Amino acid sequence: TQLLEQSPQFLSIQEGENLTVYCNSSSVFSSLQWYRQEPGEGPVLLVTVVTGGEVKKLKRLTFQFGDARKDSSLHITAAQPGDTGLYLCAGIGTASKLTFGTGTRLQVTL
Amino acid sequence: NAGVTQTPKFQVLKTGQSMTLQCAQDMNHNSMYWYRQDPGMGLRLIYYSASEGTTDKGEVPNGYNVSRLNKREFSLRLESAAPSQTSVYFCASRTGTGGSQPQHFGDGTRLSIL
Numbered sequence: 266t267q268l269l270e271q272s273p274q275f276l277s278i279q280e281g282e283n284l285t286v287y288c289n290s291s292s293v294f295s296s297l298q299w300y301r302q303e304p305g306e307g308p309v310l311l312v313t314v315v316t317g318g319e320v321k322k323l324k325r326l327t328f329q330f331g332d333a334r335k336d337s338s339l340h341i342t343a344a345q346p347g348d349t350g351l352y353l354c355a356g357i358g359t360a361s362k363l364t365f366g367t368g369t370r371l372q373v374t375l
Numbered sequence: 376n377a378g379v380t381q382t383p384k385f386q387v388l389k390t391g392q393s394m395t396l397q398c399a400q401d402m403n404h405n406s407m408y409w410y411r412q413d414p415g416m417g418l419r420l421i422y423y424s425a426s427e428g429t430t431d432k433g434e435v436p437n438g439y440n441v442s443r444l445n446k447r448e449f450s451l452r453l454e455s456a457a458p459s460q461t462s463v464y465f466c467a468s469r470t471g472t473g474g475s476q477p478q479h480f481g482d483g484t485r486l487s488i489l
Contacts, residue, residue, distance in 0.1 A: 296475040302476025303456065307379070307417070307465050337428060353417055357475055362433070365410075365417035 268292070269356055269366035277372040280346055286339040288354035294364075295357050297330055297337045302351040302368075327328045344373045376399050381466050381481035388456045388488045396451040400464030406469050407449035408434075408478065409441060411462040418465060423448055450459050456488045 269290045278284055288297070296315040299309035302325050314330035314337060325348075327340040338352055354360045354366040382397045400407065405426045410418040420433030424443040438460060440452045449468075453460060463485050468476040 270418075271415070298475065298477070306482050307467070308413070310477035310479070313475045353469075355418075362420060362423065363408075363478065365419070367417045369417055 269336060269354055269364055271352075271366040271367060271369045274367065275370050275372075277374070280345055280373055282373075282375050283342050284341050284371070286341075286346060286352055286371075288337045288339075288366050290335050290356060290364075292356070292358065292364075293334050295334070297357065298300075298355045298363070299328055299336070299339055300353045300355060302353060303349075308351075316356070344371075345354055346373045346375060349373050379466055379468055379479050379481035381409070381484050382463075383428065383484060384482070385485045388453075388486065390457060390488060392456050392488075393452065393454050394456065395453075396464055396466075396486075397448070398450065398462070398481060399448045400466075400468040401447065402468060402479065403446070404466075404468035404479070405446070405471050408430075408467040408469075409449070409451045410465045410467065411435065412465060412483070413462050421451065421464075424428045458488050462486060462487065 272287045298313045299311045302308040312328045317332045317334045319330045325342045329338050352369045355363040379400045395482045408423040409421040421434050422441040424430045427446045430441050435488050442450045463482050465483050467480045469478045470476045
């Protein structure tokens with residue numbers, strides 16, 4: 266079974282702070298996705314990274330795929346309360362099945 | 376746009392009871408998935424259906440069965456519910472199995488087994 270560990274598990278910060286969430290595995294993935302989930306809803310895709318070393322930016326969010334395609338990071342600049350939620354990474358491996366990470370719960374307060 | 380619809384949204388069962396969770400998508404997607412979400416464990420794949428007429432086991436299939444009724448509908452059945460199956464269940468769909476297309480999720484079914 267491919268495992269994806271996310272860190273930190275919980276993060277509580279104030280508006281305007283920066284943060285980084287990490288997603289690590291011992292397995293190689295063909296690509297990796299990041300999802301955000303809000304209470305009472307299903308996850309929603311934020312981004313897909315495909316190439317080792319790839320960096321993608323989505324407004325204040327920066328996603329990076331590791332050179333070896335085993336890890337990824339999500340950096341949020343100047344966090345806002347609207348960024349609050351559960352962030353999940355998901356690696357795409359054999360048979361294009363997704364393996365989800367353990368999740369990082371982010372709380373941004375005023 | 377309805378997307379992926381799951382019913383019911385909440386359910387409480389007694390140990391040993393059976394029930395079926397329903398899922399329907401209106402996006403003409405080929406692939407459908409069932410996950411369970413437990414605290415600190417992310418989402419774990421129970422079963423999936425790559426296309427109409429096919430189903431395959433995921434990471435945690437024991438205690439569950441599925442039916443791909445047609446292209447739109449994919450149901451999950453608990454034959455004899457156990458407390459360990461208390462969880463939030465998500466259904467998802469996507470266009471195909473290849474590449475990195477996004478999965479579209481329903482809003483979940485919160486299931487408690489006493």
